[in-house]
Amino acid sequence: MESLPRIDKINSGFSFLVSGRPYIMLAAEVHNSACTSRKYMQQVWRKVRELNCNTVLAPVYWEFIEPQENHFDFNLVEQLISDARSQNMKLVLLWFGSWKNGLSTYAPNWVKTDLKRFPRTEDEHGVKTRILSMFQSHLLSAELNSFTNFIKYVKEFDADEQTVIAVQVENEVGVLGSARDFSSGADKEFNENVPDELLRSIKNAGSNGLSSVIIDYEDTSDQSWRNVFKKYADEAFMCWHYALHINKLAESGKECYALPMFTNAWQKEFDDERPGFYPSGGPLPEMLDVWKCAAPDLDVLCPDIYTFQFEKTAGLYTRSDNPLFIPETRRDKWAAANLYTAVGTYHTLCYAPFGAESIGEDKSFITQIIHTNPNDKNVSGEAVKEFLSKSYKLLGNMMPIITKFYGTDKMIGFTQNCGHMTKHVRLGKYQISVEFYHQIHDDNEFIPGAGIVIQNSENELIFIGYGYRAYPETVNISKQLDFLSLEKGTYDETGNWITYMRLNGDEQYIRMEEKPTIVKALYYEF
Structure with a gap:
């Protein structure tokens, strides 16, 4: 097995x-x-x-x-x-x-x-529910x-x-x-103290920056659920x-x-x-x-x-x-x-x-x-x-x-927000401005634009998704970014890259299609 x-x-x-x-x-x-x-x-x-x-x-x-x-x-x-x-x-x-x-x-x-x-x-009125x-x-x-x-x-x-x-x-x-639960059995348990292991665990979680709900709890002899968790007790x-x-x-x-x-x-x-x-x-x-x-x-x-x-x-x-x-x-x-x-x-x-x-x-x-x-x-x-x-x-x-x-931190995804036409993402040395093609509202038919960008190597970015343009720049203020190559294509079922078109001239821009697609860009700085 x-x-x-x-x-x-x-x-x-x-x-x-x-x-x-x-x-x-x-x-x-x-x-x-x-x-x-x-x-x-x-x-x-x-x-x-x-x-x-x-x-x-x-x-x-x-x-x-x-x-x-x-x-x-x-x-x-x-x-x-x-x-x-x-x-x-x-x-x-x-x-x-x-x-x-x-x-x-x-x-x-x-x-x-x-x-x-x-x-x-x-419930608090003693009415039984459909809940075991x-x-x-x-x-x-x-x-x-x-x-x-x-x-x-x-x-x-x-x-x-x-x-x-x-x-x-x-x-x-x-x-x-x-x-x-306000049944008699639940009330009996609720009137007991908070278990020591829970107190220790949550205090430690709070000190580690996790989502503790009792980080303001003062260590007193009163370890009741109500005193420890306050409004969160029930x-x-x-x-x-x-x-x-x-x-x-x-x-x-x-x-x-x-x-x-x-x-x-x-x-x-x-x-x-x-x-x-x-x-x-x-x-x-x-x-x-x-x-x-x-x-x-x-x-x-x-x-x-x-x-x-x-x-x-x-x-x-x-x-x-x-x-x-x-x-x-x-x-x-x-x-x-x-x-x-x-x-x-x-x-x-x-x-x-x-x-x-x-x-x-x-x-x-x-x-x-x-x-x-x-x-x-x-x-x-x-x-x-x-x-x-x-x-x-x-x-x-x-x-x-x-x-x-x-x-x-070599990959990032994004989704267009309602009413927004742009987004800015940072990936390694690249600052990428994203412009979406269509306004998104509840009452229109457009699917929100979305994508993933992968920094596959120091100078190669893979753009995945649909419905957006992307404008990468280097964060190095003394340098500019330019293409060595730009390919539109896809990966087959064995994970091999299949080039559909090599883009250059007037087409050498990150312009994703209306439907999901992939573009690979190789850059150099000067």
């Missing part, structure tokens, strides 16, 4: 390795219910082939895997893995277990209906049994082929409608316990089959949004240090990025102890554009627009009704599909080159 997929430190960043080689998941995540129907999944496989994906993120469901306690059915899992192999796709399996998007809708019926063994969270509670509950032991059997099955069926390259544990955990308390639960799943799963494991977070829409409006307890940026302490067996904490603050969010999750990994993002006009920033600047391990089979379509997945809501901006179309497909093909062929620069 080949070495298992893993995440390694590389340079000053991270690399995801498959069969020992660096790999970027140029992916898409299917709709939640897609994997319940093998027939329906056939159109999904067609779509992801058209998109030039190399990886698919697909859910597996606790309610299907263990319909009766201790009676397991892995038929859907086997079908999913077998069909992925036939399409030459890698799989990331998403465990929809106790929690999905802040609720517990994927738990089996025997869990949902036994409120004595599996109580629900309660972790307190005074048998939930962890029950889910642990199912999850480890699931991982054992994946190993038994797939260890030789290694179609499955990672596992997501739960999905967007947290309490909706309340800042925390959320930090839920983070700690969700992270402990999920870490136990990951730890036990890896003992069975040591695949990379991660969990993801629903992001705030606004900075001042209160916990409960979003799932309170997930690994949001300000809570990453709590999660890192409680869940050391998770390889990555991931953002689902649907907000228009893509670069800000990507930056907050790109840390010395956490690579960027995007399991869900928009499928609208920003789907292709943000890819270039994610790969070029933040060196993401995964990029996956959500709703694979809806990319390129502007209708509802469930009803097939054409989108007419002007407030719904996350609407796809044929141009989105074309640009994403061409971008995946181009970057996929370049993967050995791109991954060589992961964790270095």
Whole structure:
């Protein structure tokens, strides 16, 4: 058996390795219910082939895997893995277990209906919710049994082929409608002191410049959640316990089959949004240090990025102890554009627009009704599909080159902002002015311009992307920059450069096409 997929430190960043080689998941995540129907999944496989994906993120469901306690059915899992192999796709399996998007809708019926063994969270008024509670509950032991059997099955069926390259544990955990669980069991735990290991870890994280939420905590005898975390107390308390639960799943799963494991977070829409409006307890940026302490067996904490603050969010999750990994993002006009920033600047391990089979379509997945809501901006179309497909093909062929620069400062990506026509980037000795071709607004049809620039050697730049002109200058004020050669071309599937045209004379400028393309420029200074 080949070495298992893993995440390694590389340079000053991270690399995801498959069969020992660096790999970027140029992916898409299917709709939640897609994997319940093998027939329906056939159109999904067609779509992801058209998109030039190399990886698919697909859910597996606790309610299907263990319909009766201790009676397991892995038929859907086997079908999913077998069909992925036939399409030459890698799989990331998403465990929809106790929690999905802040609720517990994927738990089996025997869990949902036994409120004595599996109580629900309660809000501050004592009203029970649709969310399974972790307190005074048998939930962890029950889910642990199912999850480890699931991982054992994946190993038994797939260890030789290694179609499955990672596992997501739960999905967007947290309490909706309340800042925390106010059940009697939760209150009892909340009234205990903050664990010493968490206090030590967060203090150390704060001193290292990470996103500590208690850097202003004064060391007193009062180590209650309320005193230590102040306004973050309810959320930090839920983070700690969700992270402990999920870490136990990951730890036990890896003992069975040591695949990379991660969990993801629903992001705030606004900075001042209160916990409960979003799932309170997930690994949001300000809570990453709590999660890192409680869940050391998770390889990555991931953002689902649907907000228009893509670069800000990507930056907050790109840390010395956490690579960027995007399991869900928009499928609208920003789907292709943000890819270039994610790969070029933040060196993401995964990029996956959500709703694979809806990319390129502007209708509802469930009803097939054409989108007419002007407030719904996350609407796809044929141009989105074309640009994403061409971008995946181009970057996929370049993967050995791109991954060589992961964790270095020799590569940078950029995306056009709404209402802006220029951008300025610095790469080594080069200061590059970028001019975009089209204004971008919500109500126009243009895909935002985007690109990656790689300093392949001291005097060679590779420009990737579409929809922009670029004007490099040397930062050496006593020198000027001029071309030795300028080539338009592409990389084939074996990573070899194929020249399409040598540009000179009136054409010797960095003018990217309207569609994704590559230009190589060799310079000299004088």
